[in-house]
Amino acid sequence: MRFQSDLGPMDLKSNHASPVLADQVPVNMSRLGRSSSLTPYSATYSSGLHLNIPRRRALSGKLDEVRATSWLDAMKASSPPRKKMNMDINLDASPAEVDALYLSWVKIYPSALTSFEQITNYAKGKKIALFLDYDGTLAPIVDSPDHAFMSSDMRAAVKIVASYFPTAIISGRSRDKVHEFVGLTELYYAGSHGMDIIGPLRDSKIPSNNPNCITSTDEQGKEVNLFQPASEFLPMIDEVYRSLMENTKDIIGSKVENNKFCVSVHYRLVDEKSWDLVAQRVFKVLENYPWLRLTYGRKVLEIRPIIDWNKGKAVEFLLDSLGLNDRDDVLPIYVGDDRTDEDAFKVLREGNKGCGILVSSAPKETNAYYSLRDPSEVMEFLTSLARWKKTEMATH
Numbered sequence: 001m002r003f004q005s006d007l008g009p010m011d012l013k014s015n016h017a018s019p020v021l022a023d024q025v026p027v028n029m030s031r032l033g034r035s036s037s038l039t040p041y042s043a044t045y046s047s048g049l050h051l052n053i054p055r056r057r058a059l060s061g062k063l064d065e066v067r068a069t070s071w072l073d074a075m076k077a078s079s080p081p082r083k084k085m086n087m088d089i090n091l092d093a094s095p096a097e098v099d100a101l102y103l104s105w106v107k108i109y110p111s112a113l114t115s116f117e118q119i120t121n122y123a124k125g126k127k128i129a130l131f132l133d134y135d136g137t138l139a140p141i142v143d144s145p146d147h148a149f150m151s152s153d154m155r156a157a158v159k160i161v162a163s164y165f166p167t168a169i170i171s172g173r174s175r176d177k178v179h180e181f182v183g184l185t186e187l188y189y190a191g192s193h194g195m196d197i198i199g200p201l202r203d204s205k206i207p208s209n210n211p212n213c214i215t216s217t218d219e220q221g222k223e224v225n226l227f228q229p230a231s232e233f234l235p236m237i238d239e240v241y242r243s244l245m246e247n248t249k250d251i252i253g254s255k256v257e258n259n260k261f262c263v264s265v266h267y268r269l270v271d272e273k274s275w276d277l278v279a280q281r282v283f284k285v286l287e288n289y290p291w292l293r294l295t296y297g298r299k300v301l302e303i304r305p306i307i308d309w310n311k312g313k314a315v316e317f318l319l320d321s322l323g324l325n326d327r328d329d330v331l332p333i334y335v336g337d338d339r340t341d342e343d344a345f346k347v348l349r350e351g352n353k354g355c356g357i358l359v360s361s362a363p364k365e366t367n368a369y370y371s372l373r374d375p376s377e378v379m380e381f382l383t384s385l386a387r388w389k390k391t392e393m394a395t396h
């Protein structure tokens, strides 16, 4: 299966000249191993997915300076106001130029709504598996992370689509929090960027001796697989959460969120003049935690274990648990809006497995094949998918 845009097969390298900063930046290169009681480990489950702690390289002080500047640039560029677009685009562009840029971008990453027929043509005779990000995808981005509610219409759309296709929510939030927001029991949930997964129980390939994967029961008493590849990091994450709270408490507007296996430091409500202060404080705290790394999302710095695990691996894990991985008769669709969703888009693109749909109203470098402007278009897409399936079932 090969997805193709209106302009022909995707060639990411030639689409955009200047990719944004690489997000997998390990922190505290210089104090490697000083304060951690953890030893490097490598875990695996039998489908061939590996959890590796990457080797660290020493960085000079000069490089550290470059890194800090790059982070500030990245922080400024994340979730840009519409008139500024993002750092791939000329910052001085006028609204008309911005619109023109969007129109040429959407030719490369066509709307999943206007390309709906193309998508359902791929899906004919296949089983769709649906993966949905939460913030910015099912719920609009709002100032306060505690108030990122999804609408009841969106909930109804997710519920109906999940009645036709296996559906999972994959979020950077803690699994409990995102489950609470979504409020549907019929879905699978992966929180902490995939480091906390509740998936289906099957006579799966996961070896029973894998300490990160246990059989558990969900709130309904149903048996499920609980996979927590970063469980060893729990005390460290709690500690760093407290330390970040303490060290940022004087920065007005900053907010630290405990997402169980990762921590978010929000700066959406911080005066832009203090963004470098936020970055400095976060770097300072992380100096003591060589086994944690920093990534970023929409006006948020995210601190997480350095294990080789992400939303892409979570998609593979869930497909595997569902018995749907590496099958020609399966079409996984992943819908997400942020940098961490790119890992999932990449897995689907590289394995020619399925399609990623980026939710964005601004041009962005992406590994997705299609785009949707905002959560309201996501809702329309989900509703259309359910309607299409219903008709297909009635006519076959």
Ligand SMILES: O=P(O)(O)OC[C@H]1O[C@H](O[C@H]2O[C@H](CO)[C@@H](O)[C@H](O)[C@H]2O)[C@H](O)[C@@H](O)[C@@H]1O
Residues within 6 Å of the ligand: 133, 134, 135, 136, 140, 141, 142, 143, 144, 145, 146, 148, 170, 171, 172, 173, 257, 259, 264, 266, 268, 297, 298, 299, 300, 302, 338, 340
């Ligand atoms: O993977 P996701 O479900 O997209 O989670 C990523 C982060 O989402 C949340 O932060 C973002 O949404 C907030 C509410 O709209 C917004 O205020 C914030 O600026 C955004 O970055 C969540 O609060 C984070 O913990 C997640 O890491």
